[in-house]
Amino acid sequence: MYDYDAIIIGAGPAGMAAATRLRWVKTSLAVPASVVLLDPAGAGGLAAMGKIALSGPGFSFDGAELAASVRTDIEKLEIPVLREAATGLACVDGVWEVRTATRTLRGLAVILATGLRCLSNEAELMRAGRLGLLSGGYTQATDRFRHWSGHMRGQRLVLIGGASLAEDLPRYRAADDGRNTVDALLEPAQRIRGFRDLGTHVLIDTDAGEIACEMILVDYHSLELAPPTSHFLPAAWRDAHGFPRIGVQGSAEFPGLYAAGDGARLPSLCVKALAEGVEAGFNAYDYIFRRKFARAPHLFAFYPSSRRLGFAEDELPSLDPHTHLAVGLTAASHFTTPTTLTAEMLPVLQAEIHAKTATVHTTSITEYTAP
Numbered sequence: 001m002y003d004y005d006a007i008i009i010g011a012g013p014a015g016m017a018a019a020t021r022l023r024w025v026k027t028s029l030a031v032p033a034s035v036v037l038l039d040p041a042g043a044g045g046l047a048a049m050g051k052i053a054l055s056g057p058g059f060s061f062d063g064a065e066l067a068a069s070v071r072t073d074i075e076k077l078e079i080p081v082l083r084e085a086a087t088g089l090a091c092v093d094g095v096w097e098v099r100t101a102t103r104t105l106r107g108l109a110v111i112l113a114t115g116l117r118c119l120s121n122e123a124e125l126m127r128a129g130r131l132g133l134l135s136g137g138y139t140q141a142t143d144r145f146r147h148w149s150g151h152m153r154g155q156r157l158v159l160i161g162g163a164s165l166a167e168d169l170p171r172y173r174a175a176d177d178g179r180n181t182v183d184a185l186l187e188p189a190q191r192i193r194g195f196r197d198l199g200t201h202v203l204i205d206t207d208a209g210e211i212a213c214e215m216i217l218v219d220y221h222s223l224e225l226a227p228p229t230s231h232f233l234p235a236a237w238r239d240a241h242g243f244p245r246i247g248v249q250g251s252a253e254f255p256g257l258y259a260a261g262d263g264a265r266l267p268s269l270c271v272k273a274l275a276e277g278v279e280a281g282f283n284a285y286d287y288i289f290r291r292k293f294a295r296a297p298h299l300f301a302f303y304p305s306s307r308r309l310g311f312a313e314d315e316l317p318s319l320d321p322h323t324h325l326a327v328g329l330t331a332a333s334h335f336t337t338p339t340t341l342t343a344e345m346l347p348v349l350q351a352e353i354h355a356k357t358a359t360v361h362t363t364s365i366t367e368y369t370a371p
């Protein structure tokens with residue numbers, strides 16, 4: 001039993017591209033997958049927070065505009081975005097379980113699109129002038145730091161970054177030249193739950209208590225080297241730098257699990273995140289279809305179809321009781337742990353497949369009650 005065909009962790013460019021690809025299959029003979037996006041910051045990721053330039057001055061696009069248009073697609077395709085962080089992942093009897101602070105979601109496939117940091121309300125703090133991003137190469141990052149700290153006197157400035165920020169802290173303190181107190185929080189050793197802007201200062205909510213400061217600067221170079229975002233995965237699933245040992249193609253060791261974007265591997269680039277999200281989406285779609293219908297999907301018409309997204313009843317793949325695994329049964333079904341189909345189960349499963357795929361999956365996840 002599961003809640004969604006695919007659960008996507010992280011709703012930045014990679015996660016949004018994957019979700020769109022799984023849902024917008026461009027042909028009425030392909031079944032759109034039911035998808036949910038998880039992200040405590042909502043949809044957009046880093047792209048929503050700043051300018052993105054591609055490789056040439058004549059070929060660039062604005063990150064916030066890109067995030068807004070992909071978000072429109074997500075809404076049109078009725079893909080729910082749950083404002084929750086994934087805190088654990090496990091595969092139980094061939095179904096992926098994603099834990100959050102309040103519930104466990106089940107899916108046939110999971111795409112890790114977690115980027116370099118788990119975000120909350122950073123965009124809001126940026127607009128209020130309380131948070132800045134340090135990137136663009138070590139020299140430029142130091143110059144940007146100097147720009148911020150140069151406007152401050154006798155205040156507390158907190159740098160947030162990955163483990164290697166400890167080595168860069170003396171360089172940043174030297175650039176501040178003793179004007180302010182400069183501290184650092186290193187993720188994932190220090191876990192940041194969120195921020196509260198109190199007007200005169202910001203409170204950083206951490207596992208070790210609240211930290212008050214006037215300005216926050218996020219050091220993306222140290223995060224790129226060792227992203228803390230995969231830390232909720234078991235240690236054996238991560239490589240020496242913290243990246244998941246899974247990519248856009250998945251792996252035989254973890255069937256149905258994919259990773260895309262900045263959190264999957266270097267380099268960190270928006271165009272790479274989008275392309276990897278699409279590729280992971282295609283691969284997850286193929287996996288889901290085979291699990292549900294025990295055969296390869298009608299992949300893929302690379303031209304738009306004027307026909308509706310749905311799947312007419314007479315177009316549904318016929319189910320072979322001998323080969324079709326009874327996966328995809330939800331709480332609505334009467335069966336709990338069958339592995340092969342019987343003739344009496346067929347109409348129920350057929351009806352359920354129709355409900356899950358022919359119509360856009362609109363049932364709110366909060367309405368789901370575990371049996």
Ligand SMILES: Cc1cc2nc3c(=O)[nH]c(=O)nc-3n(C[C@H](O)[C@H](O)[C@H](O)COP(=O)(O)OP(=O)(O)OC[C@H]3O[C@@H](n4cnc5c(N)ncnc54)[C@H](O)[C@@H]3O)c2cc1C
Binds near residue numbers: 040268
């Ligand atoms: C200052 C700056 C400038 C940049 N300039 C450029 C540029 O000029 N050109 C370019 O191509 N790229 C640029 N980038 C990089 C670009 O923004 C990223 O490559 C792109 O946003 C990566 O997309 P993503 O989806 O992989 O990750 P992100 O955009 O980081 O999105 C990941 C999402 O996953 C969520 N998440 C993380 N952990 C969890 C969890 N446990 N549960 C649920 N959700 C979670 C996060 O909250 C986040 O919203 C820049 C980045 C920065 C910081």
